[in-house]
Amino acid sequence: MTSFADLGLSPKLLKALEKTTLKDPTPIQVQAIPHIMKGKDLMGLAQTGTGKTAAFGLPLLHRILDLGHPPSPRRVRALILAPTRELVSQIHDNLTVFTKGTAVKVLMVVGGASLNKQSMSLARGADILVATPGRLIDLLERGDVSLVDTGYLVLDEADHMLDMGFIHALRKIAVHIPQRRQTLLFSATMPKDIEEIASTYLRDPIRVQVSPPGKPADKIVQGVHFIPNGDKAKLLESYLLKHPGEQALVFGRTKHGSEKLMKLLATWGFKVGSIHGNKSQSQRDRTLTEFRNAELDVLVATDVASRGIDIPGVRHVYNYDMPNVPENYVHRIGRTARAGAEGNAIAFCAPAEMGEFMAVEKLLKKPIPVVGGAPWAADVVAAAPKPNQNRGGGRPGGQKPQGAKPARSFGEGRPQGEARGEGRGDARPQSAKPQGAKPAGARPQSAKPAGGGQSPRRSEGGAAGGQRRPQSGGQRRG
Numbered sequence: 001m002t003s004f005a006d007l008g009l010s011p012k013l014l015k016a017l018e019k020t021t022l023k024d025p026t027p028i029q030v031q032a033i034p035h036i037m038k039g040k041d042l043m044g045l046a047q048t049g050t051g052k053t054a055a056f057g058l059p060l061l062h063r064i065l066d067l068g069h070p071p072s073p074r075r076v077r078a079l080i081l082a083p084t085r086e087l088v089s090q091i092h093d094n095l096t097v098f099t100k101g102t103a104v105k106v107l108m109v110v111g112g113a114s115l116n117k118q119s120m121s122l123a124r125g126a127d128i129l130v131a132t133p134g135r136l137i138d139l140l141e142r143g144d145v146s147l148v149d150t151g152y153l154v155l156d157e158a159d160h161m162l163d164m165g166f167i168h169a170l171r172k173i174a175v176h177i178p179q180r181r182q183t184l185l186f187s188a189t190m191p192k193d194i195e196e197i198a199s200t201y202l203r204d205p206i207r208v209q210v211s212p213p214g215k216p217a218d219k220i221v222q223g224v225h226f227i228p229n230g231d232k233a234k235l236l237e238s239y240l241l242k243h244p245g246e247q248a249l250v251f252g253r254t255k256h257g258s259e260k261l262m263k264l265l266a267t268w269g270f271k272v273g274s275i276h277g278n279k280s281q282s283q284r285d286r287t288l289t290e291f292r293n294a295e296l297d298v299l300v301a302t303d304v305a306s307r308g309i310d311i312p313g314v315r316h317v318y319n320y321d322m323p324n325v326p327e328n329y330v331h332r333i334g335r336t337a338r339a340g341a342e343g344n345a346i347a348f349c350a351p352a353e354m355g356e357f358m359a360v361e362k363l364l365k366k367p368i369p370v371v372g373g374a375p376w377a378a379d380v381v382a383a384a385p386k387p388n389q390n391r392g393g394g395r396p397g398g399q400k401p402q403g404a405k406p407a408r409s410f411g412e413g414r415p416q417g418e419a420r421g422e423g424r425g426d427a428r429p430q431s432a433k434p435q436g437a438k439p440a441g442a443r444p445q446s447a448k449p450a451g452g453g454q455s456p457r458r459s460e461g462g463a464a465g466g467q468r469r470p471q472s473g474g475q476r477r478g
Helices: 011-017 027-037 052-065 085-098 115-121 133-142 158-163 167-174 192-201 229-242 255-267 281-292 326-333 351-364 378-383 417-421
Strands: 042-045 076-081 106-109 126-131 152-155 182-187 206-209 220-226 247-251 272-275 298-301 314-319 343-349 370-372
Touching (some): 027 052, 052 085, 052 126, 085 281, 106 133, 133 167, 152 192, 158 167, 167 192, 229 247, 229 343, 255 272, 314 326, 326 351, 351 378
Parallel strands (some): 042 182, 076 152, 152 182, 220 343, 220 370, 247 298, 314 343
C-alpha cells in the first residue's frame, strides 16, 4: 500500500500528517500528488469525500516550502478558488492543519465578513489564499491584493462554480494571474463546460479520475417517496421521528422555503437550524458549528451545503425538494456515508418534480427504489406548475399549468429563479433584477441566527423574503 512518505512529501508535512486522522492516501491523492509535485497541470475527477483537498493542498505546500522566504506584501503565491463560503472555510482549516510547524501562511477571504479586516490580513502577503470569486474581485478592485506573483491556481468544485454563474468572475480573475503558472482543476462531475474551461486555462493537463462522475457513494441506501407538495412536511416529520438522536440534513430548493421549513420543524420540537444565501457568514458558521457538535439534530439547507461540507455524524439526507441540476443530487446525498460510514437518502417527489426526478435517474443510470407512493401519471404531471415557480415546496402562486411537457427535461440548462441565485453573493449579478416573482412588501429576514431550541420567529411576509441584497459593502458578494 502506498504511504504519504512514498509520495515524496516534505518531512515537515509528514510530521504534520501524523497528528491528523489521515493515515494512508486515498486513490485521488495517490494519483494526483506525484503529477502536481512535478509541476504538471491536472484535471482531477472524483466524487465528494474522496480527499481532494489534500490531493492538491499537500503538493502545493510541498512546493511552497522549498521557496524558503516569505511572500511580498499583498502578494499571493497560490490561489484556491471555491464556490461557497463553507467550502472555502473547510479548505482553509485543512491546509492550516497541514502547515503546523512551518512558516507557510494560509489566508481566506469570503463575503459576509469585513473587507477592511481582510485587507489588513493581506498586507503582509499570503503563501496560499483561499477565496470565493466575488470577494476576491472586491479586493482586486480596491488594490488590496495582487496576483502578479501567483504561480499556482486551483479551481475546486469547478462544476459547481459553473452552476452558480462564476464563469465571468473567473475570467476577470484570470487576467490578473501570470500565464506561466500551474493550474489544477478538480470537479465531481464532468459537464461539457468543464472541458471548455480546461482547454482555456490548463496546458496539456494530466487527467485523473478515480470514480465515474455522478456516481454516489456505494454505502448510501437511496429511496424515493412520491408525495404531493402539501404533504411533504408531515412526511419529513414522520421520518425524523423514526430516527431520534440521529442527525439529518434536509435540502430545499429556495432560501425562503428552507427558512420556512426550519421554523415549522422548530415549532414541532426539533433542534433545527438552517443555512442558505440569506444568512450572514457568522450565522452560517455558528449553525454549522452547532450541527457539527451535535447541538442540532436537523439542518435545513439549500445547495450551498451540497458540496464540500464534511460532517461525519450525518446519517440521513432528505431531498425535500428535488434539485434543479441533477448532478446536485449526487452531491447532496454525498453528505452522508462519509469516511466509509453508512447512510440513507430519501427524495420527496411531487408531481411538478417528475422532470427533475427522471433527470436524476438518467444521471445515475439506474432507478431509485420507491419507498412510498407511486410515480405520477402523465396527466397529473401535465397539470402541475413548474417547480421553479413553486417556491420552496409551498403552494403555487397562481402559475399557469404547464401542459404535457415534463417540468424540466434532462440537460435543460442551469437552474432558474432563486435556486440559481443561491450563493450569488460570491459573484457579480448577471442581470439587474433577480429572476422569479417578488411579492410586494417582502422584507429581508432578521440577522438573528436561528439555532438549537430557539422558538421560531414570526413568518416572513412573502415568498421572496430575502431577494433584496444586503446593503453593506462587506456582504455584497460571497
